[in-house]
Amino acid sequence: MRYLPLTEADRGAMLSTIGVDSVDALFSELPTGDLSFDLPDHQGELEVEQALTAFARENISCADAPSFLGAGNYRHHTPASLDYLIQRGEFLTAYTPYQPEISQGTLQTIFEFQTQVALMTDMEVANASMYDGATGCAEAAAMACRVTKRNKILVSGGVHAHYRDVTQTQLKHIGLTIECLAPDPIGIEDLIGRIDDDLACVVVQNPGFFGHLVDLSPLAEECHSHGVLLVVCVAEPVSLGLVTAPGTMGADIVVGEGQSLAGPASFGGPGVGLFATREKFIRQMPGRLCGETTDEDGRRGFVLTLSTREQHIRREKATSNICTNSGLIALAFSIHVTLLGEAGFTKLAAINHANAVTLAERVGVLAGVKVVPQNFFNEFAVTLPKPAADVVDELAVKGILAGVPASRFYPQYEELSNVLLVAATEMTTEACVDALVAGLKKVL
Amino acid sequence: MTNPNQKNVADASQTVSGHRGLSFEEAIIFEIDTPGSSAVDLPEPEHDRDRLGGLRRRGGVGLPGLSEPDVVRHYTRLSQKNYSIDSGFYPLGSCTMKHNPRLNEKMARLPGLADIHPFQPASTAQGAYRLMDTLAHWLKELTGLPAIALSPAAGAHGELCGLMCIRAALQASGDARSVVLVPESAHGTNPATAAICGYAVESIPGNGNGRVDLNALKERLGPDVAAVMITNPNTCGLFETEAKEIADAVHTAGAYFYMDGANFNAIVGRVTLAELGVDAMHINLHKTFSTPHGGGGPGAGPTVLSEALAAFAPVPFVVHGPRGLAMAEHAGQGEAQHSFGRMKGFQGQFGVFVRAVAYMMSFGKDGLRQVSGDAVLNANYLRVRLSEELTASYDGICMHEALFDDRFLKDTGITTLDFAKAMIDEGFHPPTMYFPLVVHGALLMEPTETESKATLDQFCESVLALARKAKRGDAVDDFKNAPVLTPRRRLDETQAARKPVLRWKPVPMPQAAE
Structure with a gap:
């Protein structure tokens, strides 16, 4: 088996060091039962390639x-260099940068990614990534509730149906009220008239699901006069190169799907969730954050920071349960933006x-x-x-x-x-x- | 903060450029900006008729301009500041850092699998549906559970999927329960997930030999408990030998048994979850099935479900229809009538699925049994060899990871952190430190099955030598100063958190007249 380095001689020597007779003896604590799997045995690289190619041929690319x-x-x-760079083993096969002295590569790329996302959305800070735009949208709505200490969320009918559905699903058991407006192909819904002092946030998308570009400034102004946060979803980040940024129009949280700049559609996943906000809200943000600091010799370096928000420290009081996010796709996004x-x-x-x-x-x-x-x-x-x-x-x-x-x-x-x-x-x-x-x- | 005892190693190799041989200093992209440069040559737009309604972005975005050689060099240099499984031994407990076969990368890039859109008509994507169906079949077979939700994006997301199914099932039977029980040794994601699913979380103590205290659990079970979440093998690297008794007690109390599958690599092919009485378990494809960790994702957390939970699975899922395979995409309709909703945009982590299928096909059912066999063999080999100087937390056979604590460092003045940092200078990625919380100063080592005996021997000899050096008591500063052979030495995390600098900002320039 090509991926397993141990030889039978190695196994024998190791078993005798351990003092057991067989590998199976290491599993003696497991219950015995039916292990007759309806699955094939191992195959060579050529055979696997042929099998996967057969799947590929059934699709129209x-x-x-x-x-x-x-x-x-x-x-x-x-660009070709993008796919080459993300396949460098030092990026591809590294874990989350928990040991900063030997993870400065990943950490600096996260810092650069955070900066790029903040600039593109015209926001002050961004995190290291969420799973995708839809889950990012749910996290943004939950964060708005934490910030405002209110529990009502209003979702525009111009928001992607998947973002809306994920938000409804993910937040349904924590005592929040989510009102989702009907799909709005013509672009006539009245959000401003629905803003009141009970609302935590309004979630909109720009460009909208049906394509509409809207000046969000009047909505932002109305939101802010009632203490409501404006959450703006961006499903196509390329738009940020030509269209007025959400931050410029007064957004408080911007979430987005980065896939379009990161690589192929890949049937919709993995993508990368973009998440940006105002500096004053950073302690309520979900997900990982990379920050600048210095090492013992006084040189600039980077670390994961503000982790007291996160599950591995805060457990049930964390801002989110997210752990593994979308690091490599965030890197791909960042490299493409750097190339451009x-x-x-x-x-x-x-x-x-x-x-x-x-x-x-x-x-x-x-x-x-x-x-x-x-x-x-x-x-x-x-x-x-x-x-x-x-x-x-x-x-x-x-x-x-x-x-x-x-x-x-x-x-x-x-x-x-x-x-x-x-x-x-x-x-x-x-x-x-x-x-x-x-x-x-x-x-x- | 400067340690007064430190040897100033940086000074010894001071250079004019700041580079040190093959170790390059690399600026941030914003500091190597050549305005107007681009690494991509694009044609001019065909015309400039605009339908932006006055919403054209004013002012620049603020991105730097670099040529392609600049970009390639930038990221190549940064990559060289990373430790990775390709370059070295990465015994990070509970993370399953195993070899990532490049065949899987190649397969994920086949145009018929990469360049396909989630909303193509079903007739043009039958191969993608069939691949998802194939992955589902493998995972259901290997776990012995009848149903699966493929869409969760990572382990914690899979936990949420399982708990949401449990909550939906309880609601469907009119049973409002409010508490989830979690052992004190659990990953942080377990209580965090239970909380965002609206449950109160209570901790269950261990029994002194690293397992859940069955009697304490039984005592706490009652009509308010919705579920028990247990990692098996647990975070001490031990098999929960009373798993079946736990499941029976949980079910008798009317609750559900969630198993955290982060450590599935230890038991794949050797026991089924049906045998263990499990109702739901997520499978980290980026651990057991070797899809690359990518410096923090993407992962995938497909979640297998028992018969009792199957009907509540989230959309989307593949269904067999009259015109081939189709996707159930709407909760509340058709086959998804009882689905609790949608967790993820599009069709899940498809690119991760492709890699996992390539990996599974490569190993087959015979090879996967060897995977768990060698993973557990390697961990026990480390446990026995390192016990010569280190203190293993529990006696007897471990599963895929070996847990040590800091008793061997008692009275040396050296902490687990210092010891781990010294391992970096020896060329090894440290084990998971200070987790699980149930032992003092934990060092949790997971070698995985893709390491050779020679690598393990070299690691053991280095760690044993370090332990002897620590116990000698004459080299405390070496540990306190470690690492010294890295691109950066210890970083000031307090400063980073106290005054967060989360992005680059331009140096303020004198205001230009508009």
Whole structure:
């Protein structure tokens, strides 16, 4: 067995040192029972590769079809050096940096990541990562309740359905009231009118799930005049290169999904949760934080800090139960942002927007098709003259991944059945758009 | 804080550049900014018609510009400041730092597994669904439990999944219980999880030989107890020999038995959870099934469930339908009618699933039995050899990790921390320190099955020599100063917490006129 270094001779020598007769004797305290597993025996590397390749072949890769899929998970190009760097064994096969003297590499990259996230969202501080955007959203709402000492949460209908569902699920047993507004494809919900002094926070998403870009400043102002925190979700961090940042508009907590800048969709996971807030709230933050300090020789170094918030110290009084988070994906996110730099990041965002505007112009003129949001970044909802799920299935047969039907998230809302989400990124070529337009003409 | 007794080792190798041979000093990216530079060449946008509604970001983001060679060198240098399983022995107790096969990385990067979208039509993603179904089958077989939730993102998330299922099952039967019992030796995530699931947490004492005190547990069980969470093998590295009696007592009291599966590596292929009376257990794929720890994740914490809890599993999960495999995505509907909800965006940690499946297929059922065998053999070998100078906390056979305490350092003036830091200079990652809390100054060592006898022997000889040196009493300062051969020496954690600096900030510049 290629991954096991011990030889039979080693095992024999070690058993005699220990003073037992067999490896099985080490397990004599375990109950005996049926161990006839319906599983195959070991296989060589070649056979495993063939088996996994067979799984892969049953899928249509987004590389092989024009793809307009988004809904919180976006396909971007990643530079070759990114995937090389995250596969360096010193990053890939290290544990959480509990021994800072031999973990300065991981720690400094976390410090840089925290800084990048804070700058991109225009917030003061960020943590070392959450599992994903959806769990980050739940943690943000819980944190807002701790900060305000209130227990009511209001979730906009423009928030990703998964973020909403995870928030409802995760917080349902700790005495909080969560009001979730109906999905809002047209962008007409009134949040400002619902703000009152009992509310801990309002959770919104920008750009919204249906694509709308909204100036959140008036909402932030109303929130703050009632002591309410504004939680803003960002499902597409590339938007931060072109769109006014949540922090600039008055957000108190910003959470996001970093996948789109970190690497391939990988069927939706692992992603990385971004979590940023105001400095005055740091002691209520969930998750790990890396801080700067000095070593015994007075040199700058980094450590995990403020761990009295965390489960391994605080146990049942911790701000969250999170331990393992999404370190390597945070590193991938950070490396990509470093590779892009200011010039690349803002240009990437501009390209995404330009391609989305082109897409809207091309599909918006098709008979019976209407682009819903007036303002958007790289994704928007369209209404079709027939059910969007049918259109998606018909175009999938033609080798086009046409987008995500809103009914996938809201099967119970009849009025959303004709709504389709389409996204364009720098990967969306003119040929892709031509294919979609031709396909839509055929099936509509 | 400077230790007056320290030898100033840094001075001995002072250089003009600050680098020391192969040990490079590396600035923060923001300090090596060349404004305008980028490591990515992008075309100009096709046009500038905008639909931003006036929400164009003003002012810069503030990110630095670097060329590709600068970026590659930056991260390469930083990587070299890390200890890793690739480069050395990492006996970090309860973390299962085993070899990460690169085949798994290669498989996770196949375009048909990496470049697929969570919301592709089911007809275009049957291979992904089948891979998830395959993983579910392996984990259900290996544990003997009938159901599984794949979506939890890590161990603590899996604990929450299990407790949420238990809470849903109790609610469904109209039984409102309010307390979760946790042994005093438990991981911190157990009580933290119980608390965010809305339960009061009470601690159960140990019995003096490192196991749960069955009588104390029985005494506390009652109509208010919802669940008992027990790690097995436990955090002392010992098998809970009364696991079945514990399960029976828990069930008799109308409560559920949650087993923390952090240490599943010790028993994989050797006992089923069905045999142990378990209702729910999370499996850390990033421990037992060797997906890389990545400096703090990502992990995955699939949670196996007994028949009594199966109906309450969170969405999404794969179902077999008339048109092939499908995903149940909505709690309250169809097969997910009783689901307690959703824990995670999208379809779970799919990329981690791919790696775990590649690992399981490589070992097969015969190999996995050898995995637990060698893991336990290696731990017992360390226990016996190191007992020559160190003090093992409990007598007799251990499972996959060996627990020592600081009695061997009594009256030396050297602490567990000092001893661990000295191990760093010897080229080893220290064991888990000061955990579990039930022994004084703990050193918890988990060698895993992927270490050779030669590595273990070298480790033992180094640690025994250090112990003898500590007991001699003439080298206390060496321990207090350790480590000295690392990129940084001991760091001031008090300063970091007292005045938190959590990000880089530009040096303030004189205000320019707008």
